[in-house]
Amino acid sequence: MKVLIACEYSGRVREAFRAKGHDAWSCDILDSDDNSKYHIKGSALDILDDNWDLMIAHPPCTYLTNSGVRWLHERPERWAQLDDGAEFFSKLLNADIPKIAVENPIMHKYAVERIGRKHDFCLQPYEHGEPHSKKTCFWLKGLSKFGPTNIIDRSQVSQSCWKLPPSKDRWKLRSTTYLGVAKAMAEAWG
Numbered sequence: 138m139k140v141l142i143a144c145e146y147s148g149r150v151r152e153a154f155r156a157k158g159h160d161a162w163s164c165d166i167l168d169s170d171d172n173s174k175y176h177i178k179g180s181a182l183d184i185l186d187d188n189w190d191l192m193i194a195h196p197p198c199t200y201l202t203n204s205g206v207r208w209l210h211e212r213p214e215r216w217a218q219l220d221d222g223a224e225f226f227s228k229l230l231n232a233d234i235p236k237i238a239v240e241n242p243i244m245h246k247y248a249v250e251r252i253g254r255k256h257d258f259c260l261q262p263y264e265h266g267e268p269h270s271k272k273t274c275f276w277l278k279g280l281s282k283f284g285p286t287n288i289i290d291r292s293q294v295s296q297s298c299w300k301l302p303p304s305k306d307r308w309k310l311r312s313t314t315y316l317g318v319a320k321a322m323a324e325a326w327g
C-alpha cells in the first residue's frame with residue numbers, strides 16, 4: 138500500500154510500515170529525526186490528494202485535549218486556536234483517502250463539538266509492550282480497532298512522559314509515538 142504518516146517527524150510509524158513492505162512516507166513541517174529519504178517536509182494538507190491508500194495522522198493536540206481545557210477560560214485567544222486546530226484535524230479525518238486513522242489524546246467537549254464526533258477507540262502503550270501510561274485515541278475511517286498485543290504488568294508502568302522536567306525538547310519527548318504502538322498499528326492496519 139501507499140501509506141502516508143502525516144504529522145510525523147520521528148519516522149517510527151513510517152518505518153514500522155516499511156518493515157512490512159509498504160511504500161510508506163512520513164510528512165511534517167519539521168525535518169525527520171532520522172533524515173530519511175522517505176520524509177516529505179511541508180504541510181500534509183498539500184499532499185492529501187496524492188493517491189494514498191492509507192493515512193495515519195498525528196496532528197498537534199495542544200488546543201484540543203482535556204489537559205488544556207482550563208486555558209480556554211483563562212486565555213480568550215485560545216478559542217481561535219481551538220478553531221484552527223479542530224479545522225486541521227477535520228481536514229485530515231475527512232480527506233479523500235480510503236483508510237484513515239487520526240490520533241490524539243482524549244479531547245475536551247468543545248473540540249468534539251467542532252470535529253463532530255468522539256474517537257472510535259483508545260489504547261495504552263502498556264498494552265503494546267511499552268512500560269508507559271498515555272491514553273491515545275483514534276478516529277477511524279475504513280479501518281477497524283485493534284486490541285492489546287503485549288500487556289505489561291501495571292507494577293512496571295510509569296507515567297514518565299508527563300513527568301519530564303522542563304526542557305527545549307520536552308514536547309518532542311512527550312509526543313513521539315512509542316515503538317510498540319507503531320508496530321501494533323502496522324500489524325493491524327498494514
Ligand SMILES: C[S@@+](CC[C@H](N)C(=O)[O-])C[C@H]1O[C@@H](n2cnc3c(N)ncnc32)[C@H](O)[C@@H]1O
Nearest residue numbers: 144145146147165166180181195197312313314
Ligand atoms: C503531536 S506531534 C506528533 C509527533 C509524532 N507522534 C512523531 O512521532 O513524530 C504533531 C506534529 O505535527 C506537525 N505539524 C503541524 N502542522 C503540520 C502540517 N500542516 N503538516 C504536517 N505536519 C504538521 C508538528 O510539526 C508536529 O511534529
